[in-house]
Amino acid sequence: MPVLPIVPDQAAPARDPRPGLAGLGGGELAAWFAERGEPAYRARQVSDAVWDRATTAVEDIRTLPAALRAALDAAFRLDTVGDTELRLSDGGLTEKGLHRLSDGALVESVLMHYPARGGQRERHTLCISSQAGCAVGCPFCATGELGFGRDLETAEIVDQVRHAARRLAADGRRLTNVVFMGMGEPLLNLDRVLAAVDALNDPRRFGLGARHITVSTSGVVPGIRRLTALGPPFTLAVSLHAARDPLRDVLVPLNRRWPVAEVVEAAREHAAATGRRVTYEATMIGGINDTETDARAMADLLRGDHAHVNLIPMNPVAHTPWTASPDEVIERFAAILGEAGVTATIRRNRGQEIGAACGQLAAERAGEPAPAVVARRRARLVDESAHALRGERSDEPVPAGVGE
Numbered sequence: 001m002p003v004l005p006i007v008p009d010q011a012a013p014a015r016d017p018r019p020g021l022a023g024l025g026g027g028e029l030a031a032w033f034a035e036r037g038e039p040a041y042r043a044r045q046v047s048d049a050v051w052d053r054a055t056t057a058v059e060d061i062r063t064l065p066a067a068l069r070a071a072l073d074a075a076f077r078l079d080t081v082g083d084t085e086l087r088l089s090d091g092g093l094t095e096k097g098l099h100r101l102s103d104g105a106l107v108e109s110v111l112m113h114y115p116a117r118g119g120q121r122e123r124h125t126l127c128i129s130s131q132a133g134c135a136v137g138c139p140f141c142a143t144g145e146l147g148f149g150r151d152l153e154t155a156e157i158v159d160q161v162r163h164a165a166r167r168l169a170a171d172g173r174r175l176t177n178v179v180f181m182g183m184g185e186p187l188l189n190l191d192r193v194l195a196a197v198d199a200l201n202d203p204r205r206f207g208l209g210a211r212h213i214t215v216s217t218s219g220v221v222p223g224i225r226r227l228t229a230l231g232p233p234f235t236l237a238v239s240l241h242a243a244r245d246p247l248r249d250v251l252v253p254l255n256r257r258w259p260v261a262e263v264v265e266a267a268r269e270h271a272a273a274t275g276r277r278v279t280y281e282a283t284m285i286g287g288i289n290d291t292e293t294d295a296r297a298m299a300d301l302l303r304g305d306h307a308h309v310n311l312i313p314m315n316p317v318a319h320t321p322w323t324a325s326p327d328e329v330i331e332r333f334a335a336i337l338g339e340a341g342v343t344a345t346i347r348r349n350r351g352q353e354i355g356a357a358c359g360q361l362a363a364e365r366a367g368e369p370a371p372a373v374v375a376r377r378r379a380r381l382v383d384e385s386a387h388a389l390r391g392e393r394s395d396e397p398v399p400a401g402v403g404e
Protein backbone atom coordinates (compact mmCIF):
# COMPACT_ATOMS: atom_id res chain seq x y z
CA MET A 1 0.00 0.00 0.00
CA PRO A 2 1.50 3.38 -0.92
CA VAL A 3 2.54 5.38 2.12
CA LEU A 4 4.04 8.53 0.69
CA PRO A 5 5.45 11.72 2.04
CA ILE A 6 2.98 14.33 0.85
CA VAL A 7 4.49 17.55 -0.41
CA PRO A 8 2.37 20.65 -0.15
CA ASP A 9 3.27 22.63 -3.22
CA GLN A 10 1.88 20.50 -6.01
CA ALA A 11 -0.54 22.25 -8.35
CA ALA A 12 -4.07 21.09 -7.57
CA PRO A 13 -5.08 18.53 -10.17
CA ALA A 14 -8.63 18.26 -11.49
CA ARG A 15 -10.85 16.03 -9.40
CA ASP A 16 -11.05 12.43 -10.63
CA PRO A 17 -14.63 12.11 -11.92
CA ARG A 18 -14.81 8.36 -11.34
CA PRO A 19 -16.91 7.49 -8.28
CA GLY A 20 -15.23 5.38 -5.60
CA LEU A 21 -16.54 1.81 -5.53
CA ALA A 22 -16.86 1.76 -1.73
CA GLY A 23 -19.37 4.61 -1.94
CA LEU A 24 -21.81 2.81 -4.19
CA GLY A 25 -24.98 1.24 -2.91
CA GLY A 26 -25.39 -2.40 -4.02
CA GLY A 27 -27.98 -1.42 -6.64
CA GLU A 28 -25.70 0.89 -8.62
CA LEU A 29 -23.08 -1.74 -9.25
CA ALA A 30 -25.72 -4.33 -10.15
CA ALA A 31 -27.23 -1.84 -12.64
CA TRP A 32 -23.80 -1.17 -14.19
CA PHE A 33 -23.25 -4.89 -14.84
CA ALA A 34 -26.85 -5.41 -16.02
CA GLU A 35 -26.38 -2.66 -18.64
CA ARG A 36 -23.47 -4.63 -20.02
CA GLY A 37 -25.53 -7.83 -20.14
CA GLU A 38 -23.36 -9.35 -17.39
CA PRO A 39 -24.76 -11.79 -14.81
CA ALA A 40 -25.76 -10.42 -11.39
CA TYR A 41 -23.04 -12.35 -9.55
CA ARG A 42 -20.42 -10.00 -11.08
CA ALA A 43 -21.59 -7.17 -8.81
CA ARG A 44 -21.21 -9.50 -5.85
CA GLN A 45 -17.66 -10.40 -6.89
CA VAL A 46 -16.67 -6.75 -7.07
CA SER A 47 -18.36 -5.93 -3.79
CA ASP A 48 -16.60 -8.84 -2.06
CA ALA A 49 -13.26 -7.56 -3.34
CA VAL A 50 -13.98 -3.99 -2.24
CA TRP A 51 -14.67 -5.15 1.30
CA ASP A 52 -12.10 -7.96 1.67
CA ARG A 53 -9.49 -5.68 3.32
CA ALA A 54 -6.80 -6.74 0.86
CA THR A 55 -7.73 -5.45 -2.60
CA THR A 56 -6.49 -1.96 -3.41
CA ALA A 57 -6.88 -1.75 -7.19
CA VAL A 58 -9.45 -2.89 -9.73
CA GLU A 59 -6.54 -4.73 -11.36
CA ASP A 60 -6.45 -7.02 -8.27
CA ILE A 61 -10.02 -8.29 -8.77
CA ARG A 62 -8.92 -11.49 -10.42
CA THR A 63 -12.39 -13.05 -10.39
CA LEU A 64 -13.30 -10.64 -13.23
CA PRO A 65 -12.17 -11.20 -16.84
CA ALA A 66 -9.55 -8.69 -17.98
CA ALA A 67 -11.88 -6.81 -20.35
CA LEU A 68 -14.42 -6.26 -17.58
CA ARG A 69 -11.66 -5.14 -15.23
CA ALA A 70 -10.58 -2.53 -17.75
CA ALA A 71 -14.16 -1.27 -18.20
CA LEU A 72 -14.69 -1.17 -14.45
CA ASP A 73 -11.45 0.72 -13.96
CA ALA A 74 -12.48 3.31 -16.55
CA ALA A 75 -15.77 3.89 -14.73
CA PHE A 76 -14.81 3.63 -11.03
CA ARG A 77 -11.94 3.91 -8.56
CA LEU A 78 -11.24 1.32 -5.89
CA ASP A 79 -9.25 3.55 -3.56
CA THR A 80 -9.88 7.29 -3.18
CA VAL A 81 -7.36 7.87 -0.33
CA GLY A 82 -4.45 5.74 -1.50
CA ASP A 83 -2.08 8.68 -1.41
CA THR A 84 -1.39 8.72 2.32
CA GLU A 85 1.36 9.83 4.67
CA LEU A 86 1.48 8.10 8.06
CA ARG A 87 3.00 9.52 11.21
CA LEU A 88 3.30 7.52 14.43
CA SER A 89 3.12 9.05 17.88
CA ASP A 90 2.47 7.90 21.45
CA GLY A 91 5.01 5.09 21.13
CA GLY A 92 3.18 3.70 18.11
CA LEU A 93 -0.23 3.71 19.80
CA THR A 94 -1.42 6.54 17.56
CA GLU A 95 -1.14 6.58 13.76
CA LYS A 96 -2.00 9.86 12.14
CA GLY A 97 -2.82 9.61 8.46
CA LEU A 98 -2.78 12.53 6.07
CA HIS A 99 -4.65 11.63 2.88
CA ARG A 100 -4.39 13.55 -0.35
CA LEU A 101 -7.57 13.29 -2.42
CA SER A 102 -7.66 13.35 -6.22
CA ASP A 103 -8.03 17.15 -6.40
CA GLY A 104 -5.22 17.74 -3.91
CA ALA A 105 -7.50 18.35 -0.90
CA LEU A 106 -5.91 17.10 2.34
CA VAL A 107 -7.87 15.30 5.04
CA GLU A 108 -6.82 13.42 8.15
CA SER A 109 -7.70 10.23 9.93
CA VAL A 110 -6.22 9.01 13.21
CA LEU A 111 -5.98 5.37 14.27
CA MET A 112 -5.67 4.80 18.00
CA HIS A 113 -4.71 1.48 19.54
CA TYR A 114 -5.94 0.72 23.05
CA PRO A 115 -4.24 -2.40 24.44
CA ALA A 116 -6.34 -4.93 26.38
CA ARG A 117 -6.77 -3.92 29.99
CA GLY A 118 -8.43 -5.72 32.87
CA GLY A 119 -11.50 -7.44 31.46
CA GLN A 120 -11.55 -5.18 28.39
CA ARG A 121 -10.45 -6.47 25.02
CA GLU A 122 -8.06 -4.44 22.92
CA ARG A 123 -9.67 -1.75 20.80
CA HIS A 124 -8.63 -0.02 17.61
CA THR A 125 -10.51 3.23 17.05
CA LEU A 126 -10.36 5.28 13.88
CA CYS A 127 -11.20 8.98 13.86
CA ILE A 128 -12.30 10.04 10.35
CA SER A 129 -13.02 13.24 8.43
CA SER A 130 -16.29 14.11 6.71
CA GLN A 131 -15.20 17.36 5.01
CA ALA A 132 -11.95 19.00 3.92
CA GLY A 133 -11.86 21.95 6.32
CA CYS A 134 -14.96 23.14 8.15
CA ALA A 135 -17.31 26.11 7.81
CA VAL A 136 -18.25 26.27 11.49
CA GLY A 137 -14.97 27.89 12.48
CA CYS A 138 -14.62 27.05 16.18
CA PRO A 139 -11.62 29.18 17.18
CA PHE A 140 -9.86 26.48 19.26
CA CYS A 141 -9.94 23.96 16.40
CA ALA A 142 -7.17 23.56 13.81
CA THR A 143 -9.71 22.57 11.16
CA GLY A 144 -11.86 25.57 11.97
CA GLU A 145 -8.88 27.78 11.29
CA LEU A 146 -8.49 26.30 7.83
CA GLY A 147 -11.99 27.30 6.77
CA PHE A 148 -14.20 25.24 4.48
CA GLY A 149 -12.71 23.31 1.54
CA ARG A 150 -15.33 20.88 0.32
CA ASP A 151 -17.62 18.02 1.29
CA LEU A 152 -16.09 14.56 1.05
CA GLU A 153 -17.70 12.02 -1.22
CA THR A 154 -19.13 8.89 0.39
CA ALA A 155 -16.21 6.77 -0.86
CA GLU A 156 -13.67 9.28 0.43
CA ILE A 157 -15.19 8.87 3.90
CA VAL A 158 -15.43 5.08 3.73
CA ASP A 159 -11.97 4.66 2.19
CA GLN A 160 -10.33 6.22 5.25
CA VAL A 161 -11.81 3.27 7.14
CA ARG A 162 -10.80 0.71 4.51
CA HIS A 163 -7.26 2.09 4.55
CA ALA A 164 -6.94 1.67 8.33
CA ALA A 165 -8.66 -1.73 8.32
CA ARG A 166 -6.20 -2.92 5.70
CA ARG A 167 -3.25 -1.81 7.82
CA LEU A 168 -4.71 -3.57 10.86
CA ALA A 169 -5.52 -6.73 8.91
CA ALA A 170 -1.88 -6.98 7.85
CA ASP A 171 -1.12 -7.59 11.56
CA GLY A 172 -4.14 -9.85 12.10
CA ARG A 173 -6.06 -7.11 13.91
CA ARG A 174 -9.54 -5.64 13.35
CA LEU A 175 -10.95 -2.16 13.57
CA THR A 176 -13.39 -2.01 16.51
CA ASN A 177 -14.68 1.61 16.50
CA VAL A 178 -15.14 4.50 14.09
CA VAL A 179 -15.73 8.06 15.27
CA PHE A 180 -16.60 11.03 13.02
CA MET A 181 -14.40 13.40 14.99
CA GLY A 182 -11.91 14.31 12.32
CA MET A 183 -12.08 17.28 10.00
CA GLY A 184 -15.45 18.74 9.19
CA GLU A 185 -18.98 18.92 10.51
CA PRO A 186 -20.62 15.59 9.60
CA LEU A 187 -24.17 16.90 9.85
CA LEU A 188 -23.41 19.53 7.21
CA ASN A 189 -22.54 16.67 4.80
CA LEU A 190 -25.25 14.42 6.10
CA ASP A 191 -26.37 12.55 2.97
CA ARG A 192 -22.83 11.33 2.30
CA VAL A 193 -22.19 10.60 5.98
CA LEU A 194 -25.37 8.52 6.20
CA ALA A 195 -24.44 6.58 3.07
CA ALA A 196 -20.98 5.98 4.57
CA VAL A 197 -22.44 4.80 7.88
CA ASP A 198 -24.75 2.49 5.97
CA ALA A 199 -21.76 0.90 4.20
CA LEU A 200 -19.78 0.60 7.44
CA ASN A 201 -22.72 -0.91 9.29
CA ASP A 202 -23.94 -3.33 6.58
CA PRO A 203 -22.86 -6.92 7.43
CA ARG A 204 -22.40 -7.60 3.70
CA ARG A 205 -20.08 -4.61 3.34
CA PHE A 206 -17.82 -3.40 6.22
CA GLY A 207 -19.88 -4.99 8.99
CA LEU A 208 -19.21 -2.76 12.00
CA GLY A 209 -21.93 -2.72 14.69
CA ALA A 210 -23.92 0.53 14.98
CA ARG A 211 -22.89 0.90 18.60
CA HIS A 212 -19.29 1.09 17.48
CA ILE A 213 -19.90 4.09 15.22
CA THR A 214 -20.07 7.59 16.74
CA VAL A 215 -21.03 10.76 14.88
CA SER A 216 -20.01 14.01 16.54
CA THR A 217 -21.75 17.31 15.80
CA SER A 218 -21.20 20.87 16.87
CA GLY A 219 -24.98 21.26 17.06
CA VAL A 220 -26.68 21.28 13.65
CA VAL A 221 -30.23 20.98 15.01
CA PRO A 222 -32.06 20.01 11.77
CA GLY A 223 -29.41 17.30 11.22
CA ILE A 224 -29.90 15.90 14.73
CA ARG A 225 -33.68 15.83 14.12
CA ARG A 226 -33.17 13.99 10.86
CA LEU A 227 -31.07 11.38 12.66
CA THR A 228 -33.72 10.99 15.32
CA ALA A 229 -36.36 10.32 12.67
CA LEU A 230 -34.14 7.62 11.13
CA GLY A 231 -33.76 5.60 14.34
CA PRO A 232 -30.58 4.45 16.04
CA PRO A 233 -27.96 3.71 13.41
CA PHE A 234 -25.12 4.95 15.63
CA THR A 235 -24.10 6.87 18.74
CA LEU A 236 -24.51 10.66 18.79
CA ALA A 237 -21.91 12.95 20.37
CA VAL A 238 -22.59 16.66 20.75
CA SER A 239 -19.77 19.17 21.11
CA LEU A 240 -21.13 21.37 23.84
CA HIS A 241 -18.11 23.30 25.19
CA ALA A 242 -20.30 25.80 27.03
CA ALA A 243 -23.82 25.86 28.42
CA ARG A 244 -24.15 29.64 28.28
CA ASP A 245 -25.10 31.22 24.95
CA PRO A 246 -22.77 34.22 25.01
CA LEU A 247 -19.73 32.00 25.48
CA ARG A 248 -20.93 29.28 23.12
CA ASP A 249 -21.54 31.93 20.43
CA VAL A 250 -17.77 32.50 20.47
CA LEU A 251 -16.58 28.91 20.93
CA VAL A 252 -19.02 27.30 18.46
CA PRO A 253 -20.12 30.03 16.06
CA LEU A 254 -23.15 28.12 14.80
CA ASN A 255 -24.63 28.64 18.27
CA ARG A 256 -25.71 32.02 16.83
CA ARG A 257 -28.03 30.05 14.55
CA TRP A 258 -29.04 27.19 16.91
CA PRO A 259 -28.66 28.24 20.54
CA VAL A 260 -27.53 25.73 23.13
CA ALA A 261 -31.02 25.06 24.60
CA GLU A 262 -32.28 24.01 21.15
CA VAL A 263 -29.26 21.76 20.61
CA VAL A 264 -29.73 20.01 23.95
CA GLU A 265 -33.47 19.68 23.36
CA ALA A 266 -32.80 18.00 20.00
CA ALA A 267 -30.22 15.70 21.63
CA ARG A 268 -32.73 14.82 24.37
CA GLU A 269 -35.33 13.88 21.76
CA HIS A 270 -32.69 11.72 20.09
CA ALA A 271 -31.95 9.94 23.37
CA ALA A 272 -35.64 9.42 24.08
CA ALA A 273 -36.39 8.08 20.60
CA THR A 274 -33.37 5.78 20.31
CA GLY A 275 -32.85 4.74 23.93
CA ARG A 276 -29.18 5.71 23.47
CA ARG A 277 -27.28 7.91 25.84
CA VAL A 278 -26.00 11.16 24.31
CA THR A 279 -22.33 11.96 24.81
CA TYR A 280 -21.41 15.61 25.24
CA GLU A 281 -17.89 16.82 24.60
CA ALA A 282 -16.36 19.85 26.24
CA THR A 283 -12.92 21.07 25.26
CA MET A 284 -11.55 22.67 28.41
CA ILE A 285 -9.90 26.04 27.78
CA GLY A 286 -8.08 27.69 30.69
CA GLY A 287 -9.95 30.68 32.12
CA ILE A 288 -12.55 30.62 29.35
CA ASN A 289 -15.13 27.85 29.76
CA ASP A 290 -13.80 26.05 32.85
CA THR A 291 -15.10 28.27 35.65
CA GLU A 292 -17.38 27.05 38.44
CA THR A 293 -20.14 29.23 36.97
CA ASP A 294 -19.79 27.32 33.70
CA ALA A 295 -19.76 23.97 35.49
CA ARG A 296 -22.96 24.88 37.32
CA ALA A 297 -24.60 26.11 34.13
CA MET A 298 -23.74 22.81 32.43
CA ALA A 299 -24.96 20.82 35.42
CA ASP A 300 -28.28 22.71 35.36
CA LEU A 301 -28.65 22.21 31.64
CA LEU A 302 -28.06 18.44 31.71
CA ARG A 303 -29.48 17.51 35.13
CA GLY A 304 -31.73 14.45 34.84
CA ASP A 305 -30.76 13.71 31.22
CA HIS A 306 -29.65 10.34 29.84
CA ALA A 307 -26.24 11.83 29.06
CA HIS A 308 -22.52 11.63 29.69
CA VAL A 309 -19.93 14.41 29.47
CA ASN A 310 -16.35 13.98 28.24
CA LEU A 311 -14.04 16.75 29.41
CA ILE A 312 -11.04 17.12 27.10
CA PRO A 313 -8.16 19.48 27.90
CA MET A 314 -7.67 21.73 24.86
CA ASN A 315 -4.87 20.64 22.60
CA PRO A 316 -2.70 23.66 21.87
CA VAL A 317 -3.53 25.17 18.48
CA ALA A 318 -1.55 27.94 16.87
CA HIS A 319 -3.23 31.31 16.46
CA THR A 320 -5.29 31.18 19.65
CA PRO A 321 -4.34 32.96 22.85
CA TRP A 322 -5.62 29.93 24.80
CA THR A 323 -4.23 26.85 26.52
CA ALA A 324 -5.68 23.81 28.29
CA SER A 325 -7.30 24.15 31.70
CA PRO A 326 -5.15 22.86 34.57
CA ASP A 327 -5.96 19.34 35.78
CA GLU A 328 -7.32 20.42 39.14
CA VAL A 329 -9.72 22.86 37.47
CA ILE A 330 -11.07 20.12 35.23
CA GLU A 331 -11.41 17.82 38.23
CA ARG A 332 -13.43 20.48 40.06
CA PHE A 333 -15.59 20.95 36.96
CA ALA A 334 -16.26 17.19 36.82
CA ALA A 335 -17.07 17.14 40.53
CA ILE A 336 -19.69 19.89 40.12
CA LEU A 337 -21.31 17.95 37.29
CA GLY A 338 -21.17 14.81 39.42
CA GLU A 339 -22.91 16.54 42.36
CA ALA A 340 -25.82 17.24 39.98
CA GLY A 341 -25.92 13.58 38.95
CA VAL A 342 -24.32 14.27 35.54
CA THR A 343 -21.59 11.71 34.90
CA ALA A 344 -18.36 13.01 33.43
CA THR A 345 -15.05 11.51 32.32
CA ILE A 346 -11.81 13.40 31.95
CA ARG A 347 -10.04 12.33 28.75
CA ARG A 348 -6.48 13.35 29.22
CA ASN A 349 -4.32 11.91 26.51
CA ARG A 350 -6.03 9.85 23.89
CA GLY A 351 -9.08 12.06 24.18
CA GLN A 352 -6.88 14.84 22.96
CA GLU A 353 -5.77 12.70 20.09
CA ILE A 354 -9.37 12.06 19.12
CA GLY A 355 -10.48 15.58 19.56
CA ALA A 356 -7.69 17.61 18.19
CA ALA A 357 -5.22 15.58 16.22
CA CYS A 358 -7.44 15.86 13.19
CA GLY A 359 -6.86 19.11 11.39
CA GLN A 360 -3.43 19.71 12.80
CA LEU A 361 -1.37 18.04 10.09
CA ALA A 362 -3.42 19.70 7.36
CA ALA A 363 -3.10 23.06 9.10
CA GLU A 364 0.64 22.53 9.27
CA ARG A 365 0.77 21.88 5.52
CA ALA A 366 -1.35 24.93 4.81
CA GLY A 367 1.58 26.93 6.15
CA GLU A 368 1.81 29.62 8.77
CA PRO A 369 -0.46 32.62 8.25
CA ALA A 370 1.22 36.01 8.33
CA PRO A 371 2.07 37.21 11.87
CA ALA A 372 -0.29 40.17 11.43
CA VAL A 373 -3.18 37.79 10.67
CA VAL A 374 -2.37 35.73 13.77
CA ALA A 375 -2.18 38.86 15.91
CA ARG A 376 -5.55 40.09 14.61
CA ARG A 377 -7.16 36.71 15.26
CA ARG A 378 -5.81 36.58 18.78
CA ALA A 379 -6.94 40.12 19.55
CA ARG A 380 -10.42 39.39 18.23
CA LEU A 381 -10.67 36.25 20.39
CA VAL A 382 -9.53 38.06 23.50
CA ASP A 383 -12.11 40.76 22.81
CA GLU A 384 -14.96 38.37 21.97
CA SER A 385 -14.32 36.12 24.94
CA ALA A 386 -14.16 39.12 27.29
CA HIS A 387 -17.61 40.20 26.07
CA ALA A 388 -18.87 36.64 26.41
CA LEU A 389 -17.57 36.28 29.94
CA ARG A 390 -19.51 39.44 30.83
CA GLY A 391 -22.61 37.66 29.50
CA GLU A 392 -23.02 39.70 26.33
CA ARG A 393 -24.25 37.90 23.21
CA SER A 394 -22.09 38.08 20.09
CA ASP A 395 -23.22 40.34 17.26
CA GLU A 396 -21.02 38.50 14.78
CA PRO A 397 -22.93 36.87 11.90
CA VAL A 398 -23.61 33.15 11.56
CA PRO A 399 -20.70 31.66 9.56
CA ALA A 400 -21.32 31.50 5.80
CA GLY A 401 -22.44 28.08 4.62
CA VAL A 402 -23.98 27.18 7.95
CA GLY A 403 -27.64 27.11 8.78
CA GLU A 404 -29.55 28.09 5.67
Ligand code: SAH
Pocket residue numbers: 134140141142180181182183184185186216217218238239281282283312313314315316317352354355356
Ligand atom coordinates in the same frame (compact mmCIF):
# COMPACT_ATOMS: atom_id res chain seq x y z
N1 SAH B 1 -17.30 19.00 13.76
C1 SAH B 1 -17.66 18.00 14.68
C2 SAH B 1 -16.76 16.78 14.65
C3 SAH B 1 -15.29 17.03 14.47
S1 SAH B 1 -14.45 17.88 15.77
C4 SAH B 1 -17.72 18.56 16.09
O1 SAH B 1 -17.30 19.67 16.31
O2 SAH B 1 -18.26 17.86 16.94
C5 SAH B 1 -14.31 16.59 16.98
C6 SAH B 1 -14.08 17.05 18.38
O3 SAH B 1 -12.76 17.60 18.52
C7 SAH B 1 -15.04 18.13 18.84
O4 SAH B 1 -15.62 17.79 20.06
C8 SAH B 1 -14.13 19.32 18.94
O5 SAH B 1 -14.63 20.25 19.83
C9 SAH B 1 -12.83 18.71 19.38
N2 SAH B 1 -11.67 19.60 19.24
C10 SAH B 1 -11.40 20.41 18.20
N3 SAH B 1 -10.25 21.12 18.44
C11 SAH B 1 -9.80 20.75 19.65
C12 SAH B 1 -8.67 21.11 20.45
N4 SAH B 1 -7.79 22.02 20.04
N5 SAH B 1 -8.50 20.50 21.65
C13 SAH B 1 -9.39 19.56 22.06
N6 SAH B 1 -10.48 19.18 21.37
C14 SAH B 1 -10.70 19.76 20.16
Ligand code: SF4
Pocket residue numbers: 134135136137138141142143144145182183184185218239
Ligand atom coordinates in the same frame (compact mmCIF):
# COMPACT_ATOMS: atom_id res chain seq x y z
FE1 SF4 C 1 -15.67 22.29 12.65
FE2 SF4 C 1 -15.88 20.59 14.71
FE3 SF4 C 1 -13.61 22.00 14.32
FE4 SF4 C 1 -15.84 23.24 15.13
S1 SF4 C 1 -14.68 21.68 16.27
S2 SF4 C 1 -14.46 23.94 13.51
S3 SF4 C 1 -17.40 22.11 14.06
S4 SF4 C 1 -14.44 20.44 12.97
